Amino acid sequence: MKIKKAQHKNTNRIAGMILISFMCISGLNIHAQDARQQRSPQIVSPEISPDNSVTFRLYSPDASSVFLSGSWMATGKTGELTKNSEGVWSIKTGPLPPSLYNYNFILDGVTVTDPSNPLTTRDVRRLSNTLIIQGAGSDFIEVNNVPHGSVTKVWYDSPSLHLNRRMSVYTPPGYEDSKEEYPVLYLLHGGGGDEDAWTTLGRANYILDNLIAQGKTKPMIVVMTNGNADQTAAMTDSKTEPVNNAMSMASEKFPESLVKDVIPYIEKHYRVKANSANRAIAGLSMGCLHTQITAMNNPELFQYIGLFSLGLHFNDDLAIVTNKWLIPAYDNNLERLRANYKLFYIACGIDDFVYDGVKVLRTKLDGRNFKYIYNESTGGHTWANWRDYLSDFTQKLFR
Amino acid sequence: MKIKKAQHKNTNRIAGMILISFMCISGLNIHAQDARQQRSPQIVSPEISPDNSVTFRLYSPDASSVFLSGSWMATGKTGELTKNSEGVWSIKTGPLPPSLYNYNFILDGVTVTDPSNPLTTRDVRRLSNTLIIQGAGSDFIEVNNVPHGSVTKVWYDSPSLHLNRRMSVYTPPGYEDSKEEYPVLYLLHGGGGDEDAWTTLGRANYILDNLIAQGKTKPMIVVMTNGNADQTAAMTDSKTEPVNNAMSMASEKFPESLVKDVIPYIEKHYRVKANSANRAIAGLSMGCLHTQITAMNNPELFQYIGLFSLGLHFNDDLAIVTNKWLIPAYDNNLERLRANYKLFYIACGIDDFVYDGVKVLRTKLDGRNFKYIYNESTGGHTWANWRDYLSDFTQKLFR
Numbered sequence: 001m002k003i004k005k006a007q008h009k010n011t012n013r014i015a016g017m018i019l020i021s022f023m024c025i026s027g028l029n030i031h032a033q034d035a036r037q038q039r040s041p042q043i044v045s046p047e048i049s050p051d052n053s054v055t056f057r058l059y060s061p062d063a064s065s066v067f068l069s070g071s072w073m074a075t076g077k078t079g080e081l082t083k084n085s086e087g088v089w090s091i092k093t094g095p096l097p098p099s100l101y102n103y104n105f106i107l108d109g110v111t112v113t114d115p116s117n118p119l120t121t122r123d124v125r126r127l128s129n130t131l132i133i134q135g136a137g138s139d140f141i142e143v144n145n146v147p148h149g150s151v152t153k154v155w156y157d158s159p160s161l162h163l164n165r166r167m168s169v170y171t172p173p174g175y176e177d178s179k180e181e182y183p184v185l186y187l188l189h190g191g192g193g194d195e196d197a198w199t200t201l202g203r204a205n206y207i208l209d210n211l212i213a214q215g216k217t218k219p220m221i222v223v224m225t226n227g228n229a230d231q232t233a234a235m236t237d238s239k240t241e242p243v244n245n246a247m248s249m250a251s252e253k254f255p256e257s258l259v260k261d262v263i264p265y266i267e268k269h270y271r272v273k274a275n276s277a278n279r280a281i282a283g284l285s286m287g288c289l290h291t292q293i294t295a296m297n298n299p300e301l302f303q304y305i306g307l308f309s310l311g312l313h314f315n316d317d318l319a320i321v322t323n324k325w326l327i328p329a330y331d332n333n334l335e336r337l338r339a340n341y342k343l344f345y346i347a348c349g350i351d352d353f354v355y356d357g358v359k360v361l362r363t364k365l366d367g368r369n370f371k372y373i374y375n376e377s378t379g380g381h382t383w384a385n386w387r388d389y390l391s392d393f394t395q396k397l398f399r
Numbered sequence: 400m401k402i403k404k405a406q407h408k409n410t411n412r413i414a415g416m417i418l419i420s421f422m423c424i425s426g427l428n429i430h431a432q433d434a435r436q437q438r439s440p441q442i443v444s445p446e447i448s449p450d451n452s453v454t455f456r457l458y459s460p461d462a463s464s465v466f467l468s469g470s471w472m473a474t475g476k477t478g479e480l481t482k483n484s485e486g487v488w489s490i491k492t493g494p495l496p497p498s499l500y501n502y503n504f505i506l507d508g509v510t511v512t513d514p515s516n517p518l519t520t521r522d523v524r525r526l527s528n529t530l531i532i533q534g535a536g537s538d539f540i541e542v543n544n545v546p547h548g549s550v551t552k553v554w555y556d557s558p559s560l561h562l563n564r565r566m567s568v569y570t571p572p573g574y575e576d577s578k579e580e581y582p583v584l585y586l587l588h589g590g591g592g593d594e595d596a597w598t599t600l601g602r603a604n605y606i607l608d609n610l611i612a613q614g615k616t617k618p619m620i621v622v623m624t625n626g627n628a629d630q631t632a633a634m635t636d637s638k639t640e641p642v643n644n645a646m647s648m649a650s651e652k653f654p655e656s657l658v659k660d661v662i663p664y665i666e667k668h669y670r671v672k673a674n675s676a677n678r679a680i681a682g683l684s685m686g687c688l689h690t691q692i693t694a695m696n697n698p699e700l701f702q703y704i705g706l707f708s709l710g711l712h713f714n715d716d717l718a719i720v721t722n723k724w725l726i727p728a729y730d731n732n733l734e735r736l737r738a739n740y741k742l743f744y745i746a747c748g749i750d751d752f753v754y755d756g757v758k759v760l761r762t763k764l765d766g767r768n769f770k771y772i773y774n775e776s777t778g779g780h781t782w783a784n785w786r787d788y789l790s791d792f793t794q795k796l797f798r
Contacts, residue, residue, distance in 0.1 A: 062507040064461045108461040112511040118524040119635060125517040127526070143636055148554035148563070154575075155547035164547070176553075176668050236518060237542055269575050 041086055045116040046103075052095040052133050056103070056114065061087030063108050070103040071384070072096055078106065098135025099384060100203070102128040121200045123383075124192035125241075139210065140391055141203045146213035147173030151205050153195070155233075156265045160257040165226060166233035167262065168195045170205045171270070172212055172219035181271045183278035183398045184221045185304075186258065186294075187390070188287030191249055192242055194234035195226040201383045207391050217394045220280075223266055227283075227290055229253035249286050252325055255294040259301065276340060280397050282306025284386045285354075289322060296329035299337035306345045306393045309381050310354050311361030334368055343396055344372040347389040351380040440485055444515040445502075451494040451532050455502070455513065460486030462507050469502040470783070471495055477505065497534025498783060499602070501527040520599045522782075523591035524640075538609065539790055540602040545612035546572030550604050552594070554632075555664045559656040564625060565632035566661065567594045569604045570669070571611055571618035580670045582677035582797045583620045584703075585657065585693075586789070587686030590648055591641055593633035594625040600782045606790050616793045619679075622665055626682075626689055628652035648685050651724055654693040658700065675739060679796050681705030683785045684753070688721060695728035698736035705744045705792045708780055709753050710760030733767055742795055746774040746788040753780065 045057040056068055058081065066081040066089040073079070081089035102121065104111050113120050117129045132138050149172045158165050172182065187204060189197040198204040204222055211217035226233060228242035229251060235241045243249075267274040281302045283291035288310035295305045312330075313322055337344075344365075348358040365372055375392055379385050444456040455467055457480065465480040465488040472478070480488035501520065503510050512519050516528045531537050548571045557564050571581065586603060588596040597603040603621060610616035625632060627641035628650060634640045642648075666673040680701045682690035687709035694704045711729075712721055736743075743764075747757040764771055774791055778784050 058509065060507045060509045062463045063509070064463070107506055107509060107511070108459045110457065110459045110462070110506060110511070111514055112506070112509070113526065115510055115525075118521055118526065120519075120521075120526060122517055122519075126514075127512065127517065127519060143632070143638065145563075148565070150551050150553045152549050152551040154549045155572075164544075166547070173554075233542070239542065 041088065043088065043116045045114050046129075046131050048131075048133065049092075052098070052135070053093055054096060054131065054133070055090055055092045056081070056105070057088055057090045057116065058105055058107065058114065059086075059088050060107065063089065065106075065108060067106040068103060069106060069111075071101045071382070072099075081105075096133045098133045098137035098139075100138055100141055100387070101131045101133070102383075103131060104128045122236075123197075123201055125235075141206055141387055142210070143206055144210055144213075146209055148209050149173050149175065149205055149212075151199055153237075156261065158257045158261040160260045161229055161253060163232050165231070166195055166237060167226060168199055168224040169266070169270070170199075170208060170222040170224070172221065173209065174219065175221075175271075179271070180219075181273045182219060182221050183280070184223060184266060184270075184272050185280040185282065185394065185397065186223045186225065186262070186302075188225060188227050188281070188283030188290050190283075190285030190287050190309075192244055193287075194228065194231065194242065195224055196234045196236070198222075198224040202387055202390065204390060207387060208394065211391060211394060218398045220394070220398065221266070221270055221272060223262065225254075225258060225262055227254045227287055229257065250289060250322055252293055252297075255290050255297065258290070258294055259298055263301075276301055276303045277342070278303075278398060280304035280306065280343075282308060282345075282390070282393055284308040284389075285310055285381065289326070293325055293329065296326065296333050296337065299333040300340050303340060303342040304345075304397050305341065305343065306347070306389070307358075307361075308347050308386050308389045308393075309349070309352055309358075311346070311348070311358035312364065313357055313360065330364065334370060338370060342399075344370070345375070345393050345396065346372055347375040347377065347385070347392070349377045349379040349381070349385050351378070352385075353381060440487065442487065442515045444513050445528075445530050447530075447532065448491075451497070451534070452492055453495060453530065453532070454489055454491045455480070455504070456487055456489045456515065457504055457506065457513065458485075458487050459506065462488065464505075464507060466505040467502060468505060468510075470500045470781070471498075480504075495532045497532045497536035497538075499537055499540055499786070500530045500532070501782075502530060503527045521595075521635075522600055524634075540605055540786055541609070542605055543609055543612075545608055547608050548572050548574065548604055548611075550598055552636075555660065557656045557660040559659045560628055560652060562631050564630070565594055565636060566625060567598055567623040568665070568669070569598075569607060569621040569623070571620065572608065573618065574620075574670075578670070579618075580672045581618060581620050582679070583622060583665060583669075583671050584679040584681065584793065584796065585622050585624065585661070585701075587624060587626050587680070587682030587689050589682075589684030589686050589708075591643055592686075593627065593630065593641065594623055595633045595635070597621075597623040601786055601789065603789060606786060607793065610790060610793060617797045619793070619797065620665070620669055620671060622661065624653075624657060624661055626653045626686055628656065649688060649721055651692055651696075654689050654696065657689070657693055658697055662700075675700055675702045676741070677702075677797060679703035679705065679742075681707060681744075681789070681792055683707040683788075684709055684780065688725070692724055692728065695725065695732050695736065698732040699739050702739060702741040703744075703796050704740065704742065705746070705788070706757075706760075707746050707785055707788045707792075708748070708751055708757075710745070710747070710757035711763065712756055712759060729763065733769060737769060741798075743769070743771040744774070744792050744795065745771055746776065746784070746791070748776045748778040748780070748784050750777070750779040751784075 043057050047055045067078040069078045079091045081091045083089045114129045119130045120127050149170050152169045155166050230243045231240050232238045279302045281291050288307045442456050446454045466477040468477045478490045480490040482488045513528045518529045519526050548569050551568045554565050629642045630639050631637045678701045680690050687706045
C-alpha cells in the first residue's frame with residue numbers, strides 16, 4: 001500500500017513536469033514575460049453566468065484605465081472596468097442573447113485583446129476576441145456534433161489578373177466519399193476582407209454544416225474568393241494588404257476574373273453541376289457590388305443571386321463610380337436575367353448606412369415589375385446580420 | 400480643363416467615402432474605440448531599417464511601462480520602451496539576422512500584441528505578433544512567387560478515439576491536375592499544439608512549396624494531425640482545449656489512432672503510394688514521442704522517421720511514463736526496423752532542455768550499431784529550429 005501511494009504521488013509530479021516540458025514550445029521568452037507580468041492571480045475571462053450575463057477581467061495593477069468595447073453595445077458606447085485591491089479589473093454585462101460576439105479591451109487607450117481568451121478573429125487589420133453565448137440564436141454558427149465539410153485553401157492561376165492567387169473552397173460532408181455532382185455558391189466578402197473572411201468571421205462552413213445536417217440546406221460547394229484584384233492572398237499569406245481605394249474596390253477587374261478564371265477552375269477541378277440552375281452568387285457590401293456586376297453582366301450565369309447589405313448608389317458620390325457599370329447593366333440585361341433566374345434575394349438591416357441605396361434598387365426593380373425576396377432585418381452593416389442572411393439565403397437555393 | 404480638375408477632385412473624395420463605407424464591416428463599435436483611443440498619431444510598427452534593425456512603437460500617453468519580448472532575445476531578457484512627448488513608446492533593436500520572429504508588448508504588465516501589426520500566430524493559448532526579416536535565412540519560410548500546394552482542413556472518423564476530428568492535409572502543387580500517386584509525410588505537433596500548429600507556426604506548407612520549387616524536396620502529401628487524443632479540433636474550431644496532463648499527452652491512444660484511423664483515411668481518399676517506402680513520420684517534442692511510439696510499435700510501416708527535439712527520458716521522472724511503452728518497443732523492434740528503414744533522423748538544439756534525453760537515445764542506438772543521421776543545431780526547443788529541421792528532413796525523403 002505504501003508503495004502504491006508513493007507511485008501515485010510520483011505520477012502527479014510527473015504530470016506537472018511533462019506539462020512544463022512539453023508546453024515550452026514557444027520561441028518566445030516566457031520566463032522573461034512572467035517576471036514582467038508581476039505574477040498574476042488566476043483570471044477567468046470571459047466568464048458566462050447561468051443567466052448569460054458575462055464578466056470580463058484583466059489583471060493590471062499599473063493600468064490607469066480599462067474599457068470594454070463589445071459588438072453588442074450601441075454605437076458610441078464602451079463600458080469602464082473597475083479595479084479591485086488585487087489589481088484585477090472587471091465589468092459584468094447584463095444577460096446577452098445567444099449569439100457570437102466580438103470584443104476588445106482598451107487598456108490605457110490601446111485597443112488590445114483579452115489575454116485570458118485565446119479565441120480571436122481578424123477583421124481587416126484589427127484583432128478582437130470572440131465570445132459565443134450558447135442557445136437558440138447561436139446554434140447555427142457553432143461547431144456542433146454533426147458531419148463537417150472540408151475547407152481547402154487553393155491557389156489558382158488568374159490570367160485576367162496576371163496573378164496566382166488563393167481562395168477558400170468548402171466541400172460538403174460526404175463529398176470525399178461520393179461520386180455525386182454538387183451545385184456551387186460563389187460567396188464574396190466585403191471591403192478590407194479576403195478569402196478567409198467568410199470562414200473566420202462569417203463561419204460559413206459551420207453554418208452550412210448545421211443546415212445540411214438538419215436537411216434545411218442542400219449539400220453544396222461554397223467558393224470564397226479574394227475580391228481584392230491586386231492581392232494574391234490574405235495579408236497573413238502574402239506580402240500585400242488589400243488596395244482599399246474606390247477605383248480598386250469598385251472595379252470590374254475582380255468580377256471579370258471570377259467569370260473567366262475562378263468558375264472554370266472550380267468546374268474543372270471539383271465534381272459540380274456546371275449549369276446556371278446549379279450556380280449561385282452572393283456577397284456582402286463590396287462583395288455585393290461585385291455580385292451585382294458579375295450577375296448583371298452575365299445574366300445567364302446564375303439562377304440564384306444574393307445581395308447582402310448593398311443596393312445601388314447610397315449617396316450621390318458613390319453613384320458616380322457604381323453607376324458607370326451597374327446602372328447600364330441593370331438597364332440592359334434585366335430582361336435576360338428575368339428569363340433565366342429563380343431567386344433574386346436582397347437583405348439589409350434597418351440601421352445599415354446603405355439602407356437608402358437598397359431602397360433605390362428595390363424601387364428600380366419594382367418599377368420593372370421584377371420579382372425578388374426582400375429580407376429586412378434589424379441592425380446594421382454587421383457580421384451578425386451577414387451570418388443570418390447566409391443561413392436564410394442558402395436554404396432557398398437549388399430548389 | 401476646369402471640369403476635369405473638378406472630376407479628379409471628386410474622385411478622390413469618392414475614394415475616401417467608399418473606403419469609409421466599405422470598411423465599416425466590423426460588428427465592433429469602432430467610433431467608440433476611437434474616442435477612447437485619444438486620436439492616435441500615425442504609428443508604424445514594426446519598422447525594419449535597411450540594416451535590419453527594427454523599431455517597435457506603441458501609442459499610449461497613459462501607460463506607466465511598456466516592454467518588448469521577442470523570440471530573438473536571450474532567456475530572461477526584455478527591452479524597455481521609452482515614451483516621447485507625444486505619448487509614443489518606442490525601442491530599436493540591433494540588426495536582426497533574416498528569420499521569422501515572434502514578439503509581444505508588455506503594457507502595464509499585460510502581455511498584448513502590437514495593435515499596428517495585424518500578423519499574429521497562436522501558440523497554445525498565447526497570441527504573439529510575427530515579424531519576418533527577409534533574406535537568406537527566411538527565404539525558405541516565406542510566401543514566394545512559386546507554385547503553392549493546397550491545405551485542406553478535413554474531418555475524419557476516428558473509431559479508436561470515438562471521435563469525428565480534424566486534420567490538415569497539404570497536397571503539393573500540381574496535385575489537382577495530375578494523375579500521379581504521391582508519398583506521404585505524417586507530421587506531428589508538440590504539447591499544447593493542434594492540427595493548425597505546423598502550418599501557422601511551422602509554415603510547413605510554404606517550406607514544402609519552396610523546396611519543391613527548387614527541386615530539393617520531392618512533391619509529397621503532408622498530413623498534420625491533432626495529437627490531443629481527447630480533442631476533436633483546435634480550440635478555435637471545437638469546444639475543447641487540449642488535455643495537457645502527462646498521462647494524456649504521453650499515452651498510446653493518439654499513435655494508435657494514427658495507424659488505425661488516419662493512415663487508412665489518407666490512403667483511401669488521396670492518390671498516395673501506399674507502402675512503407677513512401678511513408679514518412681516526424682514530430683516535435685510531444686509529437687516526437689508520438690512518432691517514436693508509432694514507428695517503434697509498427698517497424699514495417701515507415702521507412703523514414705524524423706525525431707525533432709526529443710529522445711528518451713530526459714529526466715528520471717519522465718522516464719517512468721515514456722519507458723513503459725518506448726523502451727520495450729526499442730528493445731523488441733529495433734531489428735525489425737533495421738531490416739526495413741532508409742532514414743532515422745534525429746535533430747536537437749544544444750540549448751534544448753531535452754538535449755540529455757536525446758543523448759540517451761543516441762547512446763542506445765550506438766550501442767546497437769543502428770545508423771541514424773544526427774543534426775545538432777544551435778538554440779533550444781523552438782519553432783525556429785523545427786522549421787529548419789523540417790526543411791532539412793524533407794530533402795532526404797523518398798530518395
